[in-house]
Amino acid sequence: MSISSPKWGLGRSLLVLSPCLLAGFLVALREHYCAINPRTNLPQISEARILGYAKYLSEDIGYRTVGTHEHALADTWMVQQAEEARRNCERVVNQDKGRKLQCEVWRQEGSGTHRFDMMGEAALQELSKCVLLLSLPLTGRVFILSDLTNIVVRISDGTDAGKEHALLLNSHLDSTLPSPGAADDAISVGIMLDCIRVLVDTPAWSPAHAVIFLFNNAEESLQDASHLFSTQHPIAHTVRAVINLEAAGTTGRELLFQATSEEMVEAYSHVPRPFGTIFANDVFNSGVMLSDTDFRQFEEYLDVPGLDIAIVGNSYLYHMRKNFLVITRANRCFTQNMGENTLALIKYLTAPGSPIPKLANFERKKPHLVFYSLLSHFLMYRFSTAKLIYGALFLSALRLTRSVWSGQPRGILAVVTGLLGSILSANAVALIMQHGLGKGMSWFAGGHFAAIGLYAPATLLGGLASQLLLRTTDEKTVFSSVVILQAAAAVVVQLLNVGSAAMFFIASIPLFSSLLLNNLVFATRAGEVSLWAYVWGQSVQLMFGTLFLIPTLEVFVPLTGRLGNVPADNIVATLVSILGAQAMPLAIPFAHRFGRNSLRQMVIVLSAIALASMAIYARKEVFDEMHQKRLFVLHLENVTTNERHLHIASADGAPGFHELVTDISAQFSSPSVAEADPVPLIMNEYNADWDSLYPFSAFLSPYKIELSKDAHYTSPWTKSFRLVATNDVVDLAAGTRSFTLQVDHPGLIWTVISFDAHVLKWNLDNNPPAEYARHHVKEASFYKIDTWRLDLVVNGTGGILFNFIGMQENAMWPGKKAVKAQGGPAMQVLENLDAWLDEKTGGTVDAMLIGCVAGTVVV
Structure with missing residues (x-):
């Protein structure tokens, strides 16, 4: 038949x-899942070097949260690497007198302010109504950056014409709160460093257009350093296009998930192993992903097109403790593949005939171009x-x-x-x-x-x-x-x-x-x-x-x-x-x-x-050791009420969270509430206990557990963490008050103040809400920067109630395990809770454990 x-x-x-x-x-x-790496006789991207850089940052230095000692160590190390690259460049030029090559290094340091509204507040509010059923604020939050840093390397042919139009490569040195950040973003830092090496060591290579390597030092605190570069660096105005290297996972192929001009898509078509589709681009731009990168700052403040590229595989360990290099080695060839793709983009966009100069008059609009990679081929058409x-x-x-x-x-x-x-x-x-x-x-x-x-x-x-x-x-x-x-x-x-x-x-x-x-x-x-x-x-x-x-x-x-x-x-x-x-x-x-x-x-x-x-x-368990539940725990010491609480939240809807909180309460809470059933709290703009984690805090389901008081404990934060008004002037005729709010926070990072007022003028931007509203101002600063100020003119002459909160720099478990004695009572509780969780859940929970200090004051 x-x-x-x-x-x-x-x-x-x-x-x-x-x-x-x-x-x-x-x-x-x-x-x-398979990558193929071509080989030539020219200098090649070295996977071993890239992983070596990533290992040093994520394992030797460790948790590089903005404002910590480790963050400062990464800054120092990065300056050393940049200077070493500059010296190698000079050595190469001295050996080949005809080589047109110049390498310049800057360590940018600066302060400023910027507003960060994830997805845009209107979109976030609409999403909360339709999907998350949360009550989220419409007011934006403004962020202050104090003496943050960037390390910048520019490679050019040494001429003014060669520096007039530049390609920007970006990755970030810092890591997020509960993670050592091997993939996010130490791998990308390593790739950029190795690209510098290969370019400089490639005989006769000289860029027709400059390439700027930005190693920014504050992305996880909501893109502060990329904003700093875009608005204040002296060579930022020469940037015509950007390639942002990121991670939303820990292994696997890097995905092109944003492309904002036809010229940059055309450039991407020349990489040896393309992986990107218009489908991913449309999904990300729709806002469904609830994610953002430095790309936003470059697009908004430099007004340039570009490519946003990220490692996306095995996202279970993204922003978690197990994001160490041992995990990223699961797919070793992809690291080299990402490096080779990046190198190909640099060479194409800095070569004679590159579209980079044409992008000086870039008009921001959605590119009307279909593109997708299919069976190792990249197809595109209008x-x-x-x-x-x-x-x-x-x-x-x-x-x-x-x-x-x-x-x-x-x-x-x-x-x-x-x-x-x-x-x-x-x-x-x-x-x-x-x-x-x-x-x-x-x-x-x-x-x-x-x-x-x-x-x-x-x-x-x-x-x-x-x-x-x-x-x-x-x-x-x-x-x-x-x-x-x-x-x-x-x-x-x-x-x-x-x-x-x-x-x-x-x-x-x-x-x-x-x-x-x-x-x-x-x-x-x-x-x-x-x-x-x-x-x-x-x-x-x-x-x-x-x-x-x-x-x-x-x-x-x-x-x-x-x-x-x-x-x-x-x-x-x-x-x-x-x-x-x-x-x-x-x-x-x-x-x-x-x-x-x-x-x-x-x-x-x-x-x-x-x-x-x-x-x-x-019959299956929801979580295991490699697919863990994310738990967010704050040990909060209130210096106004002298109370201590554990604030516990989850970021998923899996069953069993309430029971876990009940067990934690029975084990760690004060005797007066140990038998009580924990009651979930409402997460809204007035739940100031979670302000340090904005905007992610909007998606948490929180509980609050009272801890026992220690009669012999004297808080060191009562006098050191303070808010005071200086230059306080009341205009009775106008019914207004102007003052400078000074926030002193030695030993604390990521401090946030929140208050209700009708602000007429401030030194943040030119458009405070034209009404009585809730305001949140968040600070991110370099290690040992302990004071920041906010100038305000408000409608009304009375005092204003300020909520304030900050994270203890030495009370982050396990990131600060080496100096746990300096973390005080918070560190003791967090260490014990971590051990208890590990035994109770069999390692199926990854907890972010942070000691915080908070209170209220009328200024």
């Missing part, structure tokens, strides 16, 4: 299809071209399917019903797991493949079961409807100028070609669909679909562990169902191939598989 015959049974057809589908899936995985080729494919699909037009509405209904059934079925499983069985996020510890394992059977089940609700439809009609709908979606979405329409176009190509081959080659009788059409169309589309599905889940599955109390199960279920249906579009016509009896059999088998999958996942 011929394979072209539709008389083959379900079992034999699946037996033929299975290895082909598996091959498509495996090809996609190999493409996603929106106008996309509309033409998508439209041509759609018209060709209509022409190809004209023989089945009479039944097309029923075929389209079958496909649409299948998609809706897939989404509903996957979300039904999510609701049952979360609310029925109390096993929400049971897929988290298993990673993105575990999410596929739970929701893929339900997705397929819903798609096929929905067909039982419809009248029997001709297989070829449904097959044709899939082709038409994919091509139509590409056209419609592209007409809306959304470049992600390419996802539908890419899917249309193997589907259209399989139907064309079916009609011309495969089919032996009119109206039949050969099994070869499924072999070709579905296996190729499964490969393409997997290349969209895997990186999307790689980002979003770990992200659900830090989005707050959101319906994580439904978010992931919806992603798996939509992208899974896109990867398996021919499952619906295949279901109509064998009649309703066979369809019922498939539904019964899939139901059993889905139930078995749910039973297996119901």
Whole structure:
């Protein structure tokens, strides 16, 4: 019996299809996870050097939180590395007198202010209403930077003309509060340093346009140092484009997730191993990612285009304690690959004929360019071209399917019903797991493949079961409807100028070609669909679909562990169902191939598989040692009330958090409240206890536990952490008051003040809210900078109540373990709590443990 015959049974057809589908899936995985590094006889990027730099920063120096001693050590080390690079440059030039090469080094130090509204306050407020159900402020927060630093290296040909237009490379030296930051961002620092070495040591290389390497020293305190460079450095005005190197994960390929001009996309097309899509670009720009980088400061204050590139794999350990080099070595070749891509960009953009000079008159607008990497190739074309080729494919699909037009509405209904059934079925499983069985996020510890394992059977089940609700439809009609709908979606979405329409176009190509081959080659009788059409169309589309599905889940599955109390199960279920249906579009016509009896059999088998999958996942633990729960713990000493509390918060909606807080309370709280059931608090702009973690604090679910008082303890912070008014002048006639608020905070970092007032004028910016409002001002400063000031003119002549809070520089566990005796009572409690958590949870919790000092004062 011929394979072209539709008389083959379900079992034999699946037996033929299975290895082909598996091959498509495996090809996609190999493409996603494998990197190839070319070799030449010229100086090469050295993985060993890059990892050596990252090891020194993350392990030898350690937690480089802005304002700490370790932060200052990293600054000193970076200056040494920059000066060494300059001396090597001079040595090379002295050896080759004809070499046009000059290396300059600056250590920038400065202060300033800037407003930071994550995603924009309006967008954040809207998101809180629609998704997070939180009450978030509309007022912006203003940040003060005090004597922060940048280390800058410029390489040029030494001429004024060569320095007139420059490319900026950026990475950051500091690490975030609970993390040593091997990937974020020590790897990028190492890559930039090694690029300097390779460029200088490459014979005859000389840049036609300068390249500026910015090692900024305060990104995690909300992009303070990149703002400092953009607004105050003397060579900032020469920057024409930026390449920002970041991390939102710990291993794997680096993803191009922002590209803001056609010229920069064209430049990226020349890297040896591209990995980026317009789909990722559209997702990030939509605000769904709830993330931001230094790229924002360069775009806003330098008004330049660029590329934002980040390591995104294994995001479970992003901003966590285990972000050490031992973890990043899991995929060693990707470090070198990122370095080679970066080097290729530098060489292209600094060469004669580079588009860099043309970008001096850059107009900020969304680039109308479709781009995506596919099977190691980088494709790009303009929106106008996309509309033409998508439209041509759609018209060709209509022409190809004209023989089945009479039944097309029923075929389209079958496909649409299948998609809706897939989404509903996957979300039904999510609701049952979360609310029925109390096993929400049971897929988290298993990673993105575990999410596929739970929701893929339900997705397929819903798609096929929905067909039982419809009248029997001709297989070829449904097959044709899939082709038409994919091509139509590409056209419609592209007409809306959304470049992600390419996802539908890419899917249309193997589907259209399989139907064309079916009609011309495969089919032996009119109206039949050969099994070869499924072999070709579905296996190729499964490969393409997997290349969209895997990186999307790689980002979003770990992200659900830090989005707050959101319906994580439904978010992931919806992603798996939509992208899974896109990867398996021919499952619906295949279901109509064998009649309703066979369809019922498939539904019964899939139901059993889905139930078995749910039973297996119901027994799984949500977190393990490599996929940990994030816990945020503040030991807060209130110098006004002389009370001490543990503030505990979670950033996920997984079950068991309340029970964990209850156990912590029973173990650590004062005897008077040890038996009481902890009550969750509301997180809003008046919960000043979490102000030091803004804006991430908006997504936390907090509790507050009272600690016992020590009658013999005398707080050292009562007199040292103080707010006083100087130059205080009251204008009774105008009904206003002007004064300078001086904040002294020796031994404390990341201090924040919050207050209610109608501010008429301040020294932060020119547009304080024109009304009585809640204000938050946050400070970030270099090590041992202990005072900052705020000039205010307010409507009213009375005193103002200020909330104030700061983090103890020597009370961060385990970052300050070496000097724990200097952390006082806070460090003792945090050390004991960490040991208790490790034993209680078996290492499945990663806790950010920080000692804070807070209080209130009327000024």
